[in-house]
Structure formats: C-alpha cells, structure tokens
Amino acid sequence: MNFIYSYGNVILCASIMSEGLVVAGKTLYDKVWDAHVVRQEADGTALLYIDRHLVHEVTSPQAFEGLRLAQRQPWRVNSMVAVPDHNVPTIGLEHGITDPVARLQVETLDANCRDFGITEFNIGDIRQGIVHVIGPEQGATLPGMTVVCGDSHTSTHGAFGALAHGIGTSEVEHVMATQCLIQKKMKNMLISVDGKVGAGVTAKDIVLAIIGEIGTAGGTGYAIEFGGEAIRDLSMEGRMTVCNMAIEGGARAGMIAVDDTTINYVKGRPYSPKAEDWEAAVAAWQDLHSDVDAVFDRVMRLDAASIQPQVTWGTSPEMVLPVDGKTPDPAKESDPVKASGIRAALKYMGLEANTPITDVQVDKVFIGSCTNSRIEDIRAAAAVAKGRKVAANVKLAMVVPGSGLVKQQAESEGLDKIFIEAGFEWRAPGCSMCLAMNADRLEPGERCASTSNRNFEGRQGQGGRTHLVSPAMAAAAAVTGHFADVRTL
Amino acid sequence: MEKFTVHTGLVIPLDRSNVDTDAIIPKQYLKSIQRTGFGPTLFDDWRYLEPGEPGMDHSKRTPNPDFVLNAPRFAGASVLLARENFGCGSSREHAVWALTDYGIRAVIAPSYADIFFNNSFKNGLLPLTLPAEVIDQLFVEAQATEGYQLTVNLAEQQVVTPSGAAFAFSIDDFRKYCLLNGLDDIGLTLQHADDIRVYEAKRQQTAPWLF
C-alpha cells in the first residue's frame, strides 16, 4: 500500500490581510469551531455552543438524575432528540424487553423525556433505531452544526460537515444544563484518499485501511478531515461509515466537506430547513469546506487504488489485513512490546501466525451497527446473498437494519426476502450484537464476521472473537463459511 | 465533586497498552441507572474466572489469580500505573466510575484516549501523563518493591517516589483549578449564562433553521 506522510510541513499559501498580518485560510474544523465559540479563556479553554444533542438510554440516566438533584432544567429542550437503541431487543418485540435491568433503563429514558418534554422515538415508532442512523435520517443532523451524544460514534455525523463528537455522561448533563461544552480546540489532520477505489472496495475498507496505517491512537487530539476523490465519490451512507470510525483511529471528530451529495441527502427530511430557510441554509453551507490555503497540523495521503477489501485479525481495529493477507508472525517483530501484543491477540483470537485470513472459518455473521446498517449497506449485503445460501458451518447470520425506516425501505425493495431465502435472520432495528447488551451475542470462543466497529476482547460477548469487515464481505463470509474475497465470489 | 490536592497511595501496575473501556467495565453493567456500585466489576473479564452479570454477588465469584488486581500485595491500591492509550474505545463514563468506586484516585500513563481523559476530570480522578521512560522506571520499581507508594501533588504538579525522586507533569490551568477546589463545571458555566444567551440570540438571527 502506498502512503505518504507529511507532518506540519504543508505548503503555506498565506494571504496578506489589510492589517499586514499573514493569515492562512481555515480548515473546515476551524470554521465550525469558530462559529460556535461563546467565550474563550486565556488558556484556550472555550465554551462551545451545541446545536444538536442526541440522547440514548445508556449514558443519560445519571445526567437526568444530576439535573434533578441540582434542580436544573434543560437549557433548550428542542435541541434534543432521544431514542432507545443499545438495549432494544431485535426479536420478539411484542413481548417488550424481558431483561428487567434493561427494561428499567429504557423506561427511565421514556420517563425522563416525558418529564422534561424531550422528543423521543420510542420502541414501536417506525423512526426508532440506532441514534447515529436516525439523526441524519430525520435531518436532525445538519451541515455546520455542533452535534454531541453520549456515545463515541457521534463522529458519524461529521459526514455532514458538522462538528460532532462523543461525550461522557457528566458532559451530557453539562450540555443539557448549559447548551455548551467546555472544550479545548483540537489539532487539524487531513487524510486524503486520492484517486478511485477498485470495484468491490467500500467505505468500510477505506476506513479500516486508514486505521491500519495511523493506528488506534494516531488521531488522538485531532479532528480528522477526510478528503480526496475517493471520499468525494462516496454516498452519504459511505461517508458516515468513514466518519463513524474516526474514533477507532483515536479522533473524537471526523469531518467531510459539504457538497451536492450532502445537500441532496439533507433536502426534504423532517427536521431539515424549509422554504426560505432552506435557501438561506444552502447558501450558508457553501462555505463548509477547508480553504485552499488552510494549514493542517498533519497530512496523510493514501492511494485509493491500493486499497483492497479488509478483514481485522486481532483485538484492536488497527490489527487489520487486506483479504489476501496472512496473520502476522510475532517472531518477525523486532519491538518486544509489539510482539507480545501480537501474541496475546493471536491467542485470544484462537489463530496461528502466518494463517491466510481466507482460511479462517466463521461461526456467526452480524450485519448491522451504526457503522453499516443503512440502506446502502443492506443492499450491498443482499446483492451478495442473492441466490446463495448461508454455509452449513455458520450457526447464525443476522441482518439488523439501523432504523425502522431502513427496515421498511429494505422490505419495500424485497431485500428481506433475499436474506431469509438465503438463510439469514432479518431482525428489528437496534445496536444488537455490536455490543451485545441485548440477547444477541457471541458465546465464548465463537468467531464472528461483523460489520460493526470494535473488535475488542469480549465486545460481542465474553470470549467472543470479532473480525470487522464491510457488509459485502460479511455476506461473502456467510455464504462461503469463511472469509472470502467478495470480488472473486 | 471530591477535591484533589495531594494524594499518597499504593501503586498497582497494569502492564498492558490500549486498555479499552470494554475491558475497564464490560457492557452488561452499563444497564445500571446509578453512578455508583461499579467497583466490584472493574476489569471484570480479566478479574474473575466465570462470566459476570449485573445483580450477582461478585464477592462469591472466583478471582483470576493471574490478574494483578487480585494479588494481595496490591489490595487497597489507589494509584493506577498504566501504559499508552489508556481508556480507548467508548465514551462510557462508567469506566471512570468503576475506577473511582474501586478507590483509584490517580492514573499515571504515557497517554490516554481523549474522551476517557476528559471524563476523569469530571469525577475527581486525576489522569496524569509522564514520559514513557519514566513510566518504564515506575513499573520496574512498583513491581520490585512491595508496598510501593507514590505521592501525587497537584498544586506542585509533581509525582514523588519513595526515594524522593520527583517528576513534573503538566495540566491545564482550568482543570487544575476545578480539581483542587472540587468545583462543579455546570455551576461555573452558568456564571456565563448571559454570554450564552447573547450568542444564542445572534445565532438565531444568522441561522434560524437551527432553532
């Protein structure tokens, strides 16, 4: 693969302002940041105004409790949209949530939304789904916004040229009470994916290849802007997949410049601006890109044509291989810390060194999560599943659409039937086996081809072994019973 | 929030890099609607031999004898020595709550994931950064010396070893001030409520579709 790095040595095409100051252009991140600073302290700590606050059941109960204890009210209730997703069962919904602890958490969200007058898309509402799927789907995520949610994959919304990042529960409470976040500005990184990707290579493969290169901490302290022809060529679904995993590269925020693809996606959605507001908004959004003379603290370029379908082999998203690759050999690693990391990951994953990844068989397949559960993802998986059967050694292959509306759309295209005929299970929307808080999980030692975003130890169930792939590659694993190159199926 | 001024405590060395929040507190415990009670399930998958579920009596589970937290000599530790990119992964503040509930007051590592780092300050947990070589040395000393304690002095921004060696660390002024005084961010921000209202009124003019 062909990567070119440059650190802080970007050519500066500065413009001379009338005061005689030399000022470089602004990055997309700089622009959205500057537009939201309420005040700034001498040490750079700023109060940043938040336009949209998305809320789900897991990270909000303690924040609502905090508000009540301090007798505070939410600052601006109409900035909030709430949805239960992490704990929602994907099967047998008519019986409600049977796990009493999970049920209490979802009911607590319902009660909090009722008490404070917050819009909630509850279980049974067609609009319910994974928080990072429904925000954009409803037009609740708009270009140039600041978006927060008590969930690290809030970076997803940066696909709209928004500044979006995950926050902890104390910050959730802080935003509820003050509409602001206390923040220090991050540094700017540009990752440019130049040229065009080959057939069968998707947004997921692009972002996994990026993480394989920069590592899981490579983006720590940065807001990453993804650019280049291969990114501009992506649909909004694909851009969301890329920004979703910015956090897996350590960056709290990933962003992509606004263009016609963005504006066409946003148009006509329930929360999108209407009539003359729409005209004004579109005019304002034209500026949501980095200036040509903007300076990035770090720039990385990647040749799109060199990216192949990717499969992770280990217990961190940076442990990733092209589909024709082999698991690494710790004996060939000179750094002892890295070698022991490789050894531990191989052991946990139940793999030998130097194994071609296509030799590895899977027990389960999961197509879903906020990374890959939008209509385009479901279509890509269905295209592979069509006319084929789930392999005999695969115990369970499940498709979990990201929202009720995605499910409805897929069903109207007959995709559910394709999956069911091929032997997949077609489920109701939610986070599901991405983190296995509900009943969908791996048993110890089980191996899964998953379209989610984290392959940490135990992520999909204690002792479970997760391999991250694109939806098409997950479907290919389901029908062959092992990892397979979807391009040669 | 509990103040942090000077703390002296037993050090527990956790010799793994990229410790993620799923490892610090597994997801099944995130169903809780409380802020407390996460200590017994800190590092749950590594700490016990059998799988854990919420509502269990964790004192009846079998501790994994190979996990450092279960070694008798580290019982009661309050300073966690860790490796790079500590706290990566999800935004769950439950990871910080599990550490503080267990009794950890300070973490010392070469680097942290951003969200974990931020969350720590909101809960009186001091995540401080020292250079990798210093961390290496502290690991050697903590493993070799039973009862090894470190003193973390926030006002002086120093970590002091039993032999008297002192290592300086840096911290944002604002965070230091909040920790030293145990201040609640929200109260501080609301002192600027007028600024927020002025900003909001202006933004309502320039971008009415956001309101």
Ligand code: SF4
């Ligand atoms: S789908 Fe997975 S990563 Fe996304 S919000 Fe749900 S649990 Fe988190």
